[in-house]
Amino acid sequence: MNSSTRELPAWSPDLLAGLGDAPNFGTAARHLARAGVPVFPCVPLGKQPLTRRGFLDASTDPGRVAEWWGRWPEANIAMPTGTPSGIVVVDVDVHASGSGFDAFERARSAGLVDGWAWMVRTPSGGLHVCYPSKPGVDQRCWQVPSQHVDCRGDGGYVVLPPSRATLPSGAVAEYRVASITDRRPSPIDTTTLRRFLEPPRPAPASWPLPLATANSSPDRLAAWVASRPEGARNQGLFWAACRMVEAGHNFDASLAVLGDAARSAGLTEREAETTIRSAYRTTSPSPQRTPAAGTTPIEVTGL
Known part of the structure; x- marks a missing residue:
């Protein structure tokens, strides 16, 4: 050119x-x-x-x-x-x-x-x-x-x-x-x-998840992730993915359930997978449950 x-x-x-x-x-x-x-x-x-x-x-x-x-x-x-x-x-x-x-x-x-x-x-x-x-x-x-x-x-x-x-x-x-x-x-x-x-979506007046969420259903976590406004999407997805880890769900199951919800909230497929993978690397109690990838866990604050 x-x-x-x-x-x-x-x-x-x-x-x-x-x-x-x-x-x-x-x-x-x-x-x-x-x-x-x-x-x-x-x-x-x-x-x-x-x-x-x-x-x-x-x-x-x-x-x-x-x-x-x-x-x-x-x-x-x-x-x-x-x-x-x-x-x-x-x-x-x-x-x-x-x-x-x-x-x-x-x-x-x-x-x-x-x-x-x-x-x-x-x-x-x-x-x-x-x-x-x-x-x-x-x-x-x-x-x-x-x-x-x-x-x-x-x-x-x-x-x-x-x-x-x-x-x-x-x-x-x-x-x-x-x-x-x-x-x-x-x-x-x-x-x-x-x-x-395409105005930025206001923070919805949705119900908050309780602190003790180890028994929260995947569907409930997904609905909460889908409701996250811009600026809170990555943190919300990371937090929900950590709960999926704690409940014993494997990475593929979490990606299937939370990935669609994250894309609905406005994240790209790559962003969603990277964030969920970071949650597994951070939260998994054993290497066997950590998905193999060369990603660096994101730092999440205010959860």
Whole structure:
């Protein structure tokens, strides 16, 4: 990819209009590259990169871009989002399971998604809402599946017009520029938007487990772990796993029962397994009951 010290591309209405007027994908890709937009090829009618490193291979080198589309003339065009392109994208999805337009409208009413530069209508009927990135600020990708809204920033990429995709019906539709602002665009606060769409869960008014919990059922421990709020999830899982050890349950049983509960609370599968494993290493009275792994027990306080 080009050096991060280069100036950001000169996005303009003329640049965007040129995408729709291009006679083929190769011409559109070269049009973007000449404007300083790093691009890379994806499979025809799809989003999978054709180069080995995907968006990390994105380039503004006219020769490289010409070579790619000479080899794959029907390849879709994609660009990395965030710092490399100077663009952060809010992806409003439309799936059979739901649409993100209601959530986006709520965010618009709250004044959180103003300042967009342009919008792209995606083949599924969704929307890519594009904003200038914040210079010097790391704006990472995130997803809020329950609201059908994603953010594509540093570490992500999007497919650009005039690329095309195959719909579930078998029909082929294209990405196309839907709207261009006539005002000065401004960056979006992606952290605030995510918190608005997916507020941190308050600590539930759930029953506390008694101190003497050696006889607590695994189901009861799992329900308690699932109710832990952000900031208390790892400690709660560690504590419940220790109780499972004391009750004589083996590691696999604890992982099966408490792992699902921990993921429900918001931990990743890896985080849950590491925490449960640490509890067994700390609490198991004999080496035979300690699962083999090269993990370090976490320090838990306030239990």
